[in-house]
Amino acid sequence: MPRFFGIVFYQQGRGGWSEVYPINSPSYTAAFTILDQANTLRLGLACADVFVAGNRISDTDVLRDSFIGTLTTSQGQFSLAPNTSGPADETYRTLVQAGQLRRGTRHLHALPAGLFVNGTFTPSSPWTTQYNGWAANLVSNISLATKIRGAMAPPFYTFSAITATANRGNGDRKVGRPFGLPRGRRQIV
Amino acid sequence: MDYLRTAYKTTFRWNQTDPHTSTVRWYRAPTGARIFPGQHRFGSANYSRQVIPESPFGEQKTAARTWDRGNTTPGIHGTNFCGDPSLYILGAPVLGSPIDSRADGQPACCDGPSAVVVPCCPGVGLSQHMRAVLTNGQGLAALLDNYVFDLFWDGNVTWSSPNQLACGITSQANIVCSQGLWFLTVSGIGIGVAQATTAVCQPFRLFWSQRLVNVGCTGPIDITVTQV
Numbered sequence: 001m002p003r004f005f006g007i008v009f010y011q012q013g014r015g016g017w018s019e020v021y022p023i024n025s026p027s028y029t030a031a032f033t034i035l036d037q038a039n040t041l042r043l044g045l046a047c048a049d050v051f052v053a054g055n056r057i058s059d060t061d062v063l064r065d066s067f068i069g070t071l072t073t074s075q076g077q078f079s080l081a082p083n084t085s086g087p088a089d090e091t092y093r094t095l096v097q098a099g100q101l102r103r104g105t106r107h108l109h110a111l112p113a114g115l116f117v118n119g120t121f122t123p124s125s126p127w128t129t130q131y132n133g134w135a136a137n138l139v140s141n142i143s144l145a146t147k148i149r150g151a152m153a154p155p156f157y158t159f160s161a162i163t164a165t166a167n168r169g170n171g172d173r174k175v176g177r178p179f180g181l182p183r184g185r186r187q188i189v
Numbered sequence: 190m191d192y193l194r195t196a197y198k199t200t201f202r203w204n205q206t207d208p209h210t211s212t213v214r215w216y217r218a219p220t221g222a223r224i225f226p227g228q229h230r231f232g233s234a235n236y237s238r239q240v241i242p243e244s245p246f247g248e249q250k251t252a253a254r255t256w257d258r259g260n261t262t263p264g265i266h267g268t269n270f271c272g273d274p275s276l277y278i279l280g281a282p283v284l285g286s287p288i289d290s291r292a293d294g295q296p297a298c299c300d301g302p303s304a305v306v307v308p309c310c311p312g313v314g315l316s317q318h319m320r321a322v323l324t325n326g327q328g329l330a331a332l333l334d335n336y337v338f339d340l341f342w343d344g345n346v347t348w349s350s351p352n353q354l355a356c357g358i359t360s361q362a363n364i365v366c367s368q369g370l371w372f373l374t375v376s377g378i379g380i381g382v383a384q385a386t387t388a389v390c391q392p393f394r395l396f397w398s399q400r401l402v403n404v405g406c407t408g409p410i411d412i413t414v415t416q417v
Contacts, residue, residue: 005236009192028228054192057228058236064247066191066232068224070313070391147239156240185195185256 001026003060003159005145006035008042008071009053012085012110016053019106022145023057024159028067031057034141039071041134045127046076049084050110060145061154078112078130085110090121093168094135098144098160105168135165190225191215191232196259200252201231204280205245213248216259221306222267223314226392229277246280264293268314271298305342309366310390316416317342321350321362321373323410327399329356330408338362338375339417352377356405364395364414371395373412379403380412 006021021038025031035057043050052074057067076085091107108131111121123131143159193215201213215233234248243250271288272281289297305315321338323330336355340348340362350362360377371385373395379402386398393416399409 007236056192056232056236058232059228062230063237063240063242063244064230064232064234065228066236067228068191070224070310074311150241152242 002031003143003145003155003157004028004031005058005060006031006038006055007058008035008039008055010046010050010109011053012050012088015088017109022060022143022157022159023141024143024161028057028059029069032067032069036069036071036073038134038137038142040073041130041137043073043075044077044130045108045134046110047078047080047083047085047112048076050076060157076110078127080112080114080124080127082113084113086113086116086121090116092121092123092131094138095166095168096138096144096162097164097166098162101144101146101160103144131167135167138162138165190229193233193235193259196257198255198257199234200249202244202246202249204283207283210249210252214257216257217261218267219261219265221314223269224391225270225277227274227277229274230280231277262295264291264295265299267299269299271296307346307366308369309371309388310393313390313393315393317348318417319348319364319414320417321364321412321414323412325399326402326406326408326410328408329406330402330410332356332406333378333402333410340364340414356402358405373397373400373414378405 001024004023004025006023007018009018010016019042021035023031023034025034035055039052039055052071055068055071057069059065088109090111091109092111094106094108095102096106112127115122115124115127139162142162144162146158146160148156148158196215196217198212198214200210202208202210230247232247234244234250276282291297305317306313307315319340321340323333323336326332326334333356338350338353340350342348346367347363347365352359352361354360355378358377360375362373362375364371364373371388372382373385374380374382380400383397383400385395387396395414397412400412401409
């Protein structure tokens, strides 16, 4: 079965990020349906200041291919005053497990500002319910992709079915480049 | 055609057998541009540069990539494309027909009429010309099976058909985007205001299930609206 990477580009204020969903699917359109569902669940966790900037589907074995669709949900749906996202450098970590593979840690950006208590992210029951739905969908429909080193012909990636997810706590800053810093060229004023 | 953070110039190859290449510039799609329908092989190499083999056609990863400001080419609306969609998957023909150009040098086939963007389909350019087809009529409404209304954009949020005879009755159809929802009315044969049963923006399709024709060929009938 063809293997796809579905990418959703999110924006919040002047910043943004992308999330990649490896998808096993018979066709581009079927893969897009799965991506659409994952995006809807993801935006169920996000506040109204988060928007979808774009999306694309690509077959991992076909070079330079692209498929763009229109997602059903394009704005964060988690309603909680002040209905905006909290600190940009706070994330909620999810460890993705596929058999013996325990990697693919996903960092959830844009946690609701209203759920921060004394600077610590404290998930509420409604948010946890939404989170569990999103995590369950990872197990049902999303895979874990591993690059095949040195592959000169397809397949370039191995896809493993996700067997479980684990919550790895909250409030961790993503390792690497801090969020919120401007990227790309800047005009010299 | 694809999503990029930064525009650039690079080299494209158009099919697997012809080694000739062209310099291509990525630039921002203008407001109202439409998304290419379906998959294609001319996306950015940004997403597969780590894969070792060179692509048989499309963007060549070994070619230089020069930063570009990404300004939209003047006069381009991005509402149409040249050739058959399959060429964008299989590659362009080696000996293709010359493309007609406009006075400004841009290919004439790249632009249809300017796309329409309405709140019901944010970010999706829609055609100024829609077609409503009636099918699956029950009772006397079966006489209206395959009846067609061609609807044209009024410049605001409504597509309207001219007056035409349906079941011998002068009728006129409207579809309108109101408060983020699609509605249909057909005067004459008396199909009242109704919200679309299903509405999909990409590919665009509106569907009303078993709407009641109240005058003339009475009975329920399905209505499907697509772009022309």
